[in-house]
Amino acid sequence: MDRPTRPPTVAIAILALVLGAVAAGCSVTARPAGSAAASAAIAPSLAATAPASTPSTPSTAALAGGPPRAELAAEGGDPTEGQLGTFVWGDGGSDSPWLRGSRVAVGSGEPLSVTFRPDVPVATWSARYVPATASDPAGARPLGGGTGHPRFAAPAAGTWTVELHVAFASGLGKASYFWQLAID
Amino acid sequence: MIPSERIRWLAALAVAASLGLSVAAPAAAHGPDPVLGGGRFSQNEVLAFRWRSGAEPPSAIKTAIRNAAADVGESKASQAATFAYSSTGANPIGYGTGTCGVNGIGCFTRSAPDSFTMWLREHGRVYDWGTLRWCQMLTTLTNGCYDAETIALDEFGHVEVLDHHDNYADDSDYTDAVVQTFSRTRPKTGWNMHGFGPCDTATLQVQYDIPLASSPVSSCLDLATVLTLGASSTLLGDGGVVTFTSTLRTITSTAYGRLSTQWLAKRTVRLQQRPAGATTWSTIATMTSGSPTGSYTASVALHTTADYRAVFSTPTTEGLRGDTSPTVGVDVMPCTYICPLSVEG
Numbered sequence: 001m002d003r004p005t006r007p008p009t010v011a012i013a014i015l016a017l018v019l020g021a022v023a024a025g026c027s028v029t030a031r032p033a034g035s036a037a038a039s040a041a042i043a044p045s046l047a048a049t050a051p052a053s054t055p056s057t058p059s060t061a062a063l064a065g066g067p068p069r070a071e072l073a074a075e076g077g078d079p080t081e082g083q084l085g086t087f088v089w090g091d092g093g094s095d096s097p098w099l100r101g102s103r104v105a106v107g108s109g110e111p112l113s114v115t116f117r118p119d120v121p122v123a124t125w126s127a128r129y130v131p132a133t134a135s136d137p138a139g140a141r142p143l144g145g146g147t148g149h150p151r152f153a154a155p156a157a158g159t160w161t162v163e164l165h166v167a168f169a170s171g172l173g174k175a176s177y178f179w180q181l182a183i184d
Numbered sequence: 185m186i187p188s189e190r191i192r193w194l195a196a197l198a199v200a201a202s203l204g205l206s207v208a209a210p211a212a213a214h215g216p217d218p219v220l221g222g223g224r225f226s227q228n229e230v231l232a233f234r235w236r237s238g239a240e241p242p243s244a245i246k247t248a249i250r251n252a253a254a255d256v257g258e259s260k261a262s263q264a265a266t267f268a269y270s271s272t273g274a275n276p277i278g279y280g281t282g283t284c285g286v287n288g289i290g291c292f293t294r295s296a297p298d299s300f301t302m303w304l305r306e307h308g309r310v311y312d313w314g315t316l317r318w319c320q321m322l323t324t325l326t327n328g329c330y331d332a333e334t335i336a337l338d339e340f341g342h343v344e345v346l347d348h349h350d351n352y353a354d355d356s357d358y359t360d361a362v363v364q365t366f367s368r369t370r371p372k373t374g375w376n377m378h379g380f381g382p383c384d385t386a387t388l389q390v391q392y393d394i395p396l397a398s399s400p401v402s403s404c405l406d407l408a409t410v411l412t413l414g415a416s417s418t419l420l421g422d423g424g425v426v427t428f429t430s431t432l433r434t435i436t437s438t439a440y441g442r443l444s445t446q447w448l449a450k451r452t453v454r455l456q457q458r459p460a461g462a463t464t465w466s467t468i469a470t471m472t473s474g475s476p477t478g479s480y481t482a483s484v485a486l487h488t489t490a491d492y493r494a495v496f497s498t499p500t501t502e503g504l505r506g507d508t509s510p511t512v513g514v515d516v517m518p519c520t521y522i523c524p525l526s527v528e529g
Contacts, residue, residue, distance in 0.1 A: 086365045091222045094288030098366045
């Protein structure tokens, strides 16, 4: 059965990732704070925009199966794996509905961070949220956006679905992840 | 669409291409669909698909997929590949369990320029998010079902080269593209789109070219043009006839892909005149599109010395930016010795 992945292209992308990391003048600017209306341009240096702790490049085998798992955690809290929604990866992709997300209980305004397993470098990310009862992103409000590992603050009290959209570095792919935040 | 956003997208595309990277960064909102890595199929290539052995879709889904393939041909507005069913087709399309990830309802692989695969999940599958219902499988249409033709068209778009469209935050531009991150269910606007949207075709045109020089350029683009003007004579006697020739094309830009230096035929190009000493221009003719491709001519009997220019106004129905040619002066001599013949300068 064909999976929406194709290792040879991923391997090429990883090579591009490595080359890109050392090449000056090559990177992706952030999509600002969850605003789909904001523009993104490919301009300055990947090295300049990468987080201080740039993850090492995962192995080809680790990336061949599709996008990495995404884990969201509050400071000191246990990580919760997000539901993987629509993605493109390698030479394939999968289309999913808007998901309700994996349930997480956090406090209002609490800083949240997302890590990836394996730790694939992120080009840009944006996060937005809607009431957990919503079946699509209509009326979504931005939570944040930028480069590097996603970090944003939990919204106000309520039960929300958060979508994190990530474009991984060097064209490895893009993916949406979902959590349902129960906020006191 | 905001033109500057589209241009930033095109500029980003060019820079990425020059760096040899896949263009996977977020595009400017409401710009042309981003492109997937992995290359393209040949222009106008016919990609034959078959039903995957052991995973054939039910009849209603087969019809929907065939219809989606026809939708590609009818709406691609470009020289992108087409899709056609053949029992011996090289590219399998399957239906059922076992692929598309945990939550996917449809998925694809592409290996341009050679092959592709597609898969739709089975009607009635229960996910964490709910139960998948294909509208085509329902005896009585109810809300919340997915249109299999639309989803298959989305997947065909991916196979061509299209990544998901980047919508405005409020999704008000949803129907500008069928290749969406989150497809809609009945009866939400766009749930049953049976043709590519302008931001899908914009990318298909950049990647695969427009069908003909006279074909409309997608309104999701905003391409700069260059208009020239020449005259068969710049000195003639009163009543002499001058043939003005203009050419119209897009500018040369790597960001424009296959639409770079694209000759543009059968557009409206007007010839304007400004008599010597006057400050205002007036249209004296609509130039005729002819051969060679992208050229326009108008022959006019002149009675006064004047400046001339050609004008291509920004069209409201396609993604081209208007341009005005440089000015050409034509002197008309009093009718004494040589009328009405032209005088070669």
